[in-house]
Amino acid sequence: MADDLVLENVTKQFGGVTAVDDLSLTVPEGSFFALLGASGCGKTTTLRMVAGLEELSSGTVRLGDRDITGLRPYKRPVNTVFQSYALFPHLTVEDNIAFGLKQRGVKDTKKKVAEMLELVQLPAFGKRKPAQLSGGQQQRIALARALVNEPKVLLLDEPLGALDLKLRRQMQIELKRIQTEVGTTFLHVTHDQEEAMWMADTVAVMTEGKIAQLGSPTDIYEFPSSPFVANFLGQSNLFAAEVSGTAGDDLLLSAHGGRFAAPSSRAHSADGRVWLGVRPEKVRLALPGEDAPAGHNQVHGVLTDTCYAGVSTEYLLKTPWGQEMSVFSANAAAGEPLQPGTEVVAHWYPPHSFVLARQSGEGDEVMRYSADPLGVAP
Template structure:
């Protein structure tokens, strides 16, 4: 079916110089952000990074200390929450337990005095695949079904922007993954702007067209999931979005297309567009699944980067892949993921190995940044 939402013309959500101060603490720090109309946008970050505070300012539940919020040409900074063309879906769903599912979804239309609401409610229930559940009470539904009811209730009011505050946090892992796909399907079908707050990297990457990675009230990097994962701008993004091996190196030369790095006496090359800095000490980064392990001396370089003389120190079988730890001659351990295709024998602890990877899979960051930034940040709201 084809949903008829939205009624209002789509407009970009624009935050300009937004800050939120709580006493001496600044939760959000002069944030500039544009969320294009009709996109699925994620604010991703650890607990306390400012993502939920930002969402609450858009919703009208918090007042910015500085800055403005606009929807298209309309300034909504000073509008009360109920006057904004924005709806929010919370983690706890906030359904009315004494009303059946049909009446929960119809509630907003009834309050606005809409007379012919039944076709609209039926359409919303069909959209979230709960058309046969209208007479049930919330307590008779699963967590995932209750989440869909909350979505239908929010969408039926035809908001220009739907805000989702950790909406899948209360669900178990399997159901959460199913709902990630469902949320993306619903957003694509209705075509309105979704702004989704989460600390779950996989959740953001599965659903969002664009992700803003937040840290300390600031946006560390903005881009598509592929851009952020493949070419992180900071050590925080490199570590928070998946895992990264960061190795200390020094830039010692440059060609037309590449930088030449010295890595503890070994030379490696990195394409210039993948380098955030072009001189001095750096962090050379490689994602664990981009590294190929081979028994020592069995593979030639053939244009790939290579570090020889490593020893396997740990082997963990995790189903789709095997996770290796390999200690380099200077005692740094790297993490390597190898898919379990059956094409190669599994290595064992104590094996002498060489590490190979494509130059185009390398990224270079400023060594002034903390190599452990983003590694141990706990998940949660904030």
């Protein structure tokens, strides 16, 4: 039987607060799996229950056919890498890596330690102390110390959170390379949407102790299941609409006096009140007098803000009904960005649309969600 990590109806309560709510989840053996969510969503608590650092209120945790729910942390075939690295400052790099092996009574640790240093591409750093290493190097040594024990599952609790942006990008590549090379199951907790999409085979988006959506990064991004997911994983333009009919394989929608189309295959709801969605990078801008391609969905508006970000420019435009719409335009050609006050037509290919259910009580405006209260770059 495969050593899949299986959580069944797992619940964790702290007093009267339910941090994880009847969560069931399977992490396939050998996969790179990400739990993605904002602070307080229950992702770290879930990780700590797998590690044995938090006791379950109810439910079970299994690894293959073995129930590990009641096992002490040191008896579980899992290891954890924390954001703080938790290296022993008085020990050399070699001794840090060998620590777990020696605790288990392994006598000859030199070969395994050397293999780990090669794996994390730091073969010449064995005699140094942690204080003599950069943040990225310390992170690699913490990873080597965890992997040397050959765990069935490696738990990663925001391991890149303390690194600067450039180094974090480099370490994302390194983590994915190492996971592919060793084949160990990685369960990675993060609030960083780009980090989850960059590295993981499967992403589970969490909110309020539950899984909001689970799937490959491409599936979740291209076809989100709810307004929360649509605006948590990236950004989305969502327009209050109503389904007015069908035409072949397309749904026909009306929204704020305009008519739109979306494939029925990209609709989570096919009748009544819905949200019509499109990602900002799927939208193009045409100036007055320029024709949008025939059959494209169109929204007229006036630019209210322009943000030049090097590889792209983000435009904000106000629609005739007062809603703000976001458009990302690649800076592929020379020339200055369009200026605020410019009248434009935002248009997009109907198959780039998606349709979400609009719950009772939801008005014409949808909340904006972000993994980072200060805003996360697209």
